[in-house]
Amino acid sequence: MNSLDQVKWDRDGLVPVIAQERDSGDVVMFAWMNREALALTIEKGQAVYWSRSRARLWHKGEESGHVQQVHEIRLDCDNDVVLLKITQHGHQPGIACHTGRHSCFYQRLENGVWQSVEPVLKDPASIYAQQA
Amino acid sequence: MNSLDQVKWDRDGLVPVIAQERDSGDVVMFAWMNREALALTIEKGQAVYWSRSRARLWHKGEESGHVQQVHEIRLDCDNDVVLLKITQHGHQPGIACHTGRHSCFYQRLENGVWQSVEPVLKDPASIYAQQA
Numbered sequence: 213m214n215s216l217d218q219v220k221w222d223r224d225g226l227v228p229v230i231a232q233e234r235d236s237g238d239v240v241m242f243a244w245m246n247r248e249a250l251a252l253t254i255e256k257g258q259a260v261y262w263s264r265s266r267a268r269l270w271h272k273g274e275e276s277g278h279v280q281q282v283h284e285i286r287l288d289c290d291n292d293v294v295l296l297k298i299t300q301h302g303h304q305p306g307i308a309c310h311t312g313r314h315s316c317f318y319q320r321l322e323n324g325v326w327q328s329v330e331p332v333l334k335d336p337a338s339i340y341a342q343q344a
Numbered sequence: 345m346n347s348l349d350q351v352k353w354d355r356d357g358l359v360p361v362i363a364q365e366r367d368s369g370d371v372v373m374f375a376w377m378n379r380e381a382l383a384l385t386i387e388k389g390q391a392v393y394w395s396r397s398r399a400r401l402w403h404k405g406e407e408s409g410h411v412q413q414v415h416e417i418r419l420d421c422d423n424d425v426v427l428l429k430i431t432q433h434g435h436q437p438g439i440a441c442h443t444g445r446h447s448c449f450y451q452r453l454e455n456g457v458w459q460s461v462e463p464v465l466k467d468p469a470s471i472y473a474q475q476a
Contacts, residue, residue, distance in 0.1 A: 241420075
């Protein structure tokens with residue numbers, strides 16, 4: 213059976229994907245893939261997601277240059293969640309978040325309040341300016 | 345605003361949750377929470393999920409004893425994904441997966457085939473026998 217057929221795609225034909233930096237172990241992003249996105253990720257060795265908001269394939273870094281090199285692709289026990297071990301390119305340290313932060317998970321619950329606890333490493337305006 | 349109100353619950357009233365071991369950095373599990381599950385997780389300091397298959401709250405470890413102590417709760421940039429930093433109790437090393445493995449993400453794509461690359465640490469039959 214094809215490896216893509218073994219994935220249990222949800223009712224929208226998607227699977228949740230966790231991106232974890234291989235070297236730091238940091239979970240930097242969460243996104244979705246459809247079948248074509250996972251096939252392209254395997255083919256390119258770079259993360260290609262399905263953007264639900266834009267309803268199109270999204271080669272991570274296509275605008276920002278912050279591509280994710282994929283070292284490993286893992287599947288969970290229920291075959292319905294994917295974990296990528298990646299290197300986040302384009303900046304040092306890596307910027308995975310569109311806010312210019314290292315990780316998308318920069319809000320921490322502290323005494324009942326979500327606090328931003330990670331710095332903006334680069335102004336998002338300058339990250340995305342190159343697309344204009 | 346209440347911290348729970350800031351979470352963007354999906355059309356089913358759920359949010360995806362990633363459980364990462366604080367000390368090892370390993371991503372060990374992926375599950376879902378509804379509002380009540382997240383409230384209970386905050387209250388207990390232990391992970392409480394929403395089981396979609398059983399359509400009920402699921403205090404992780406309630407049957408296996410493999411509870412997840414929650415050290416940190418993070419929210420992503422879109423307010424629609426939660427990351428838990430946990431300690432997996434009940435066995436050393438921690439067993440998060442119902443198959444008796446450390447992590448649910450034990451299948452790795454190798455030359456187009458999903459290979460199981462993590463050992464079963466404990467027979468699931470013996471993990472869940474205590475509930476009988």
